[in-house]
Amino acid sequence: MATAIDHLDWDDLKLFLVVVRCKSVTGAARTLKVSHSTVSRRLARLEYTVGSALVERTKDGLLLTPAGLVTMRRAEEIENGVNALRSDVGNRDEVRGTVRLATMEGIATLYLTERLIELRYRYPELEIELVTSPQTVRVARREADLFLSFFKPSGTSLDSQMIGRFRTGLFASKTYLERNGVPSNVADLSHHLFVGYIEELVQLESVLWLDELVAAPKIVFSSNSMMSQMFAASAGAGIVALPEFARSPNLGLVPVLEELIGEREIWMSAHHDLAHLPRVRAVKQFVKELLRRDEQRLLRKASWVE
Missing domain, CATH: 1.10.10.10 (Winged helix-like DNA-binding domain superfamily/Winged helix DNA-binding domain)
Known part of the structure; x- marks a missing residue:
C-alpha cells in the first residue's frame, strides 16, 4: 500500500x-x-x-x-x-553555478573581495557568495561550500588543505609614536597602550594575535571587529596587532618592532561530496593562486603550498 x-x-x-x-x-x-x-x-x-x-x-x-x-x-x-x-x-570542465565561500571579516574585506572579481572574468557563468563569520562555519552542515580559515577545522567529512600562510605584526600611527615614543625593544612595550579584541567575545582563538606577540598588553580600546581596531589605531589610540593582508599602510599605520612577528596557516575546507565539483575546484585553485602571487607581501618569504 x-x-x-x-x-x-x-x-x-x-x-x-x-x-x-x-x-x-x-x-x-x-x-x-x-x-x-x-x-x-x-x-x-x-x-x-x-x-x-x-x-x-x-x-x-x-x-x-x-x-x-x-x-x-x-x-x-x-x-x-x-x-x-x-x-x-555534461562538460566535466565547465565552471558554472554558485559557490559560497565563508571566511573571517578581515581577510574577506581587506584581501579577497577585490581580487575575487577576477574570477568573474575568468568564469563568466560562476557566481561567488562571500560570507563573513566570526566563528567556525560548519561546511558539513552546508552553511558554505568552502571555508577559508586560520586553522584546520575538525570533521571526518571534510576535505581540508593548508594552502598558505601569513604573518602578523605590530602597527601604530605616526601620531601615536610621536606622542608616546617608538619602542626599540620588547621591554619598551610595557610602557605603551594597545588596541585589541574583547576576549570574551572572541570565538576563534586564532585571531588573538596580540596575545601571541605581547605579554600582558595594556588595552585601552577593544572591539570584536578587526576593522574597528584598525581605525582606532589609525586615530592614535594605541599599538595594534594585525595580519599582513590588512594593508595597514593605507590607514597611515607603520610597523613597530618588525622583528616581532607571528604566523598563521591558511586552510581551505570543503565537504567531500562537493570537493570534486568543477566550480568548487575552480574557486579553491584561484585562492591558492592568489596566495602564491602575494606571498612576498603576506609573509616576505616563500611559503606557498603546491
Missing part, C-alpha cells in the same frame, strides 16, 4: 534545503522569488509527506528538528547525486 512518502516531490526537498540555508521562510521566498505563502504551503506539504515537523521557529530563525536534520541529510545526498550526474553527462 502506497504511503504519503511514496509521493515525495523533489522540488519540495529543494525548497526545504533553501529554507534551511536561509534559516527563514522569508529569506527562502526572496531567494526563490516566490511568495512567503508559497514557501510555507510547500514546507507544510513536505512535513505532511514525511509525517513529522521539520523545523521549529525561534527568535534566531528556524531550527531543524531531529526529523528535519535527517531529511536535510537525505535531501543533500539527492542534491549531490543530481549534481554529480549533471557533471557526468
Whole structure:
C-alpha cells in the first residue's frame, strides 16, 4: 500500500534545503522569488509527506528538528547525486553555478573581495557568495561550500588543505609614536597602550594575535571587529596587532618592532561530496593562486603550498 512518502516531490526537498540555508521562510521566498505563502504551503506539504515537523521557529530563525536534520541529510545526498550526474553527462570542465565561500571579516574585506572579481572574468557563468563569520562555519552542515580559515577545522567529512600562510605584526600611527615614543625593544612595550579584541567575545582563538606577540598588553580600546581596531589605531589610540593582508599602510599605520612577528596557516575546507565539483575546484585553485602571487607581501618569504 502506497504511503504519503511514496509521493515525495523533489522540488519540495529543494525548497526545504533553501529554507534551511536561509534559516527563514522569508529569506527562502526572496531567494526563490516566490511568495512567503508559497514557501510555507510547500514546507507544510513536505512535513505532511514525511509525517513529522521539520523545523521549529525561534527568535534566531528556524531550527531543524531531529526529523528535519535527517531529511536535510537525505535531501543533500539527492542534491549531490543530481549534481554529480549533471557533471557526468555534461562538460566535466565547465565552471558554472554558485559557490559560497565563508571566511573571517578581515581577510574577506581587506584581501579577497577585490581580487575575487577576477574570477568573474575568468568564469563568466560562476557566481561567488562571500560570507563573513566570526566563528567556525560548519561546511558539513552546508552553511558554505568552502571555508577559508586560520586553522584546520575538525570533521571526518571534510576535505581540508593548508594552502598558505601569513604573518602578523605590530602597527601604530605616526601620531601615536610621536606622542608616546617608538619602542626599540620588547621591554619598551610595557610602557605603551594597545588596541585589541574583547576576549570574551572572541570565538576563534586564532585571531588573538596580540596575545601571541605581547605579554600582558595594556588595552585601552577593544572591539570584536578587526576593522574597528584598525581605525582606532589609525586615530592614535594605541599599538595594534594585525595580519599582513590588512594593508595597514593605507590607514597611515607603520610597523613597530618588525622583528616581532607571528604566523598563521591558511586552510581551505570543503565537504567531500562537493570537493570534486568543477566550480568548487575552480574557486579553491584561484585562492591558492592568489596566495602564491602575494606571498612576498603576506609573509616576505616563500611559503606557498603546491
